[in-house]
Amino acid sequence: MGRPIITPAEMTAAEQAVFDAGTDSFDIMTRAGIAAAEFLHARWPEGTIQVLCGPGGNGGDGFIAAARLAKLWRTVEVFCLVDPSALTGDAAKAAAQWQGGVRPLEAALSAPHDLVLDALFGGGLSRPLDGVPAALATRGGRVISIDVPSGIDGLTAKPLGACFRADGTITFSGLRPAHVLQPGAALCGVVFAADIGVPAQTQAVENSPLIWGPAMPRPGPEGYKHKRGHLKVVSGPAASTGAARMAARAGLRVGAGLVTVVSGHGAMSVNAGHLTAVMLEEANSADDLAAAIQNAQVVIAGPAAGITPSTRANVEVLLKGAARAVLDADALTVFDSHPAELFKRLRPDDVLTPHVGEFRRLFGDLLDTEANKIEATRKAAAKAGCVVLLKGADTVIAAPDGQAVVNTHATPWLATAGSGDVLAGFIAGLMAQGMATLPAAAMGAWLHGEAGLRVGAGLISEDLEAQVPNILSALHGERR
Numbered sequence: 520m521g522r523p524i525i526t527p528a529e530m531t532a533a534e535q536a537v538f539d540a541g542t543d544s545f546d547i548m549t550r551a552g553i554a555a556a557e558f559l560h561a562r563w564p565e566g567t568i569q570v571l572c573g574p575g576g577n578g579g580d581g582f583i584a585a586a587r588l589a590k591l592w593r594t595v596e597v598f599c600l601v602d603p604s605a606l607t608g609d610a611a612k613a614a615a616q617w618q619g620g621v622r623p624l625e626a627a628l629s630a631p632h633d634l635v636l637d638a639l640f641g642g643g644l645s646r647p648l649d650g651v652p653a654a655l656a657t658r659g660g661r662v663i664s665i666d667v668p669s670g671i672d673g674l675t676a677k678p679l680g681a682c683f684r685a686d687g688t689i690t691f692s693g694l695r696p697a698h699v700l701q702p703g704a705a706l707c708g709v710v711f712a713a714d715i716g717v718p719a720q721t722q723a724v725e726n727s728p729l730i731w732g733p734a735m736p737r738p739g740p741e742g743y744k745h746k747r748g749h750l751k752v753v754s755g756p757a758a759s760t761g762a763a764r765m766a767a768r769a770g771l772r773v774g775a776g777l778v779t780v781v782s783g784h785g786a787m788s789v790n791a792g793h794l795t796a797v798m799l800e801e802a803n804s805a806d807d808l809a810a811a812i813q814n815a816q817v818v819i820a821g822p823a824a825g826i827t828p829s830t831r832a833n834v835e836v837l838l839k840g841a842a843r844a845v846l847d848a849d850a851l852t853v854f855d856s857h858p859a860e861l862f863k864r865l866r867p868d869d870v871l872t873p874h875v876g877e878f879r880r881l882f883g884d885l886l887d888t889e890a891n892k893i894e895a896t897r898k899a900a901a902k903a904g905c906v907v908l909l910k911g912a913d914t915v916i917a918a919p920d921g922q923a924v925v926n927t928h929a930t931p932w933l934a935t936a937g938s939g940d941v942l943a944g945f946i947a948g949l950m951a952q953g954m955a956t957l958p959a960a961a962m963g964a965w966l967h968g969e970a971g972l973r974v975g976a977g978l979i980s981e982d983l984e985a986q987v988p989n990i991l992s993a994l995h996g997e998r999r
């Protein structure tokens with residue numbers, strides 16, 4: 520399993536279930552506070568610590584952590600937003616565990632220190648920080664946050680105003696959307712999710728080889744190319760054929776047995792001049808395409824296809840055939856004024872791979888009206904009736920049944936021309952080998968990110984497929 524992504528509401532429900540089963544809520548807070556102290560101590564073993572406590576449960580965790588850090592011989596000073604006598608419930612019990620003094624929060628502004636443990640606000644943040652909390656949030660320095668950096672909404676992943684920028688964040692039971700979605704994720708530093716005995720139910724998970732590794736295609740000794748699937752990629756016109764070829768090469772690299780570029784007559788010679796292991800087939804009409812895709816398991820349409828009636832006709836033909844479809848770029852944009860015409864044709868095993876602009880054209884303002892990108896992509900998948908992969912630094916992949924995977928395994932160097940064509944090729948090449956669409960999309964996104972990370976600065980999209988043999992060998996545990 521990858522790390523689950525739990526909404527604050529799912530976490531509250533899980534917590535309530537544990538309390539209803541008889542666990543004392545203060546025991547849970549104690550586990551959380553101790554986990555926070557141990558996370559900090561393991562990663563930042565030196566330096567004096569300011570613990571900043573808020574008025575609720577987050578502050579309670581802070582008091583417990585302070586007591587634990589003192590036991591670990593750390594030099595700790597505690598500052599609280601409210602007079603400790605005003606604390607109630609578990610937070611009051613937690614404050615009673617701290618034997619040292621408690622100073623007013625404003626004193627933290629001028630007190631010398633090396634590290635800050637930010638326990639001001641977590642799941643109960645209800646408004647923007649102001650006054651002393653806002654001043655502390657923006658002063659810089661090394662910060663370790665409990666649950667989320669104070670000032671960031673755990674569900675939307677957006678700062679409400681001023682917020683802490685953490686070097687590390689410790690959270691509980693699993694990740695929150697703010698730890699994987701931007702802009703929150705970039706403000707959390709390294710994120711550790713501690714097990715505090717509160718198991719939460721969720722359908723969202725962080726992308727990792729743990730979730731699709733067991734389903735990775737691996738050719739057996741009896742395998743031959745026809746058993747590894749046939750991927751076809753629809754080429755753009757003569758002046759824009761590179762995108763289809765990059766997708767095709769990427770599909771071949773991830774193991775599709777046969778890959779063919781399907782090209783109109785006008786683009787045949789330029790495609791022929793650039794293809795070797797990838798095959799080439801001519802199709803000059805939607806009927807030709809219908810015939811061409813009969814022996815394919817998967818077809819990619821859209822990369823540099825052109826926003827033209829023939830691209831739309833091709834997509835309509837494609838969605839009548841048996842092959843699963845990977846639709847990107849222009850194959851999406853040609854439906855922007857009539858998205859329902861696309862949605863009614865899609866099957867649950869097809870996948871759309873829009874970037875944010877294409878997503879908005881097809882699905883309207885979901886990114887503004889839903890709580891976060893995970894919810895927006897889920898709604899889009901339900902609307903389209905197929906898997907949707909919404910690209911970005913935080914790529915979200917969702918299926919119509921609500922399952923979602925968030926990929927943060929990437930690098931900004933991947934934001935370059937042709938990168939999306941390679942991603943479509945990876946996904947389609949995995950699907951051609953029989954992988955189900957959601958895990959294939961998750962694995963494709965991870966491979967794409969890993970390839971980008973390995974190339975790093977100076978990356979161009981042509982570099983990505985060359986990384987695949989080393990990455991796949993490592994995933995399969997094979998030596999090269």
Ligand SMILES: NC(=O)C1=CN([C@@H]2O[C@H](COP(=O)(O)OP(=O)(O)OC[C@H]3O[C@@H](n4cnc5c(N)ncnc54)[C@H](OP(=O)(O)O)[C@@H]3O)[C@@H](O)[C@H]2O)[C@@H](O)CC1
Pocket residue numbers: 530531534547548549551552573574575576577578579580639640641642643644645646647648649652665666667691717
């Ligand atoms: N759920 C779990 O399973 C577990 C949860 N645990 C921990 O509990 C935390 C959640 O605790 P919580 O619900 O008490 O909320 P928390 O964030 O401490 O703050 C609420 C207080 O802050 C106030 N306040 C809000 N915004 C403000 C602002 N801008 N400026 C000033 N004040 C502001 C708000 O005031 P109000 O909105 O009511 O006026 C209220 O008084 C969670 O993040 C985790 O650390 C763990 O112990 C173990 C398991």
Ligand SMILES: [K+]
Pocket residue numbers: 577637638639640641664665666667668669
């Ligand atoms: K916090």
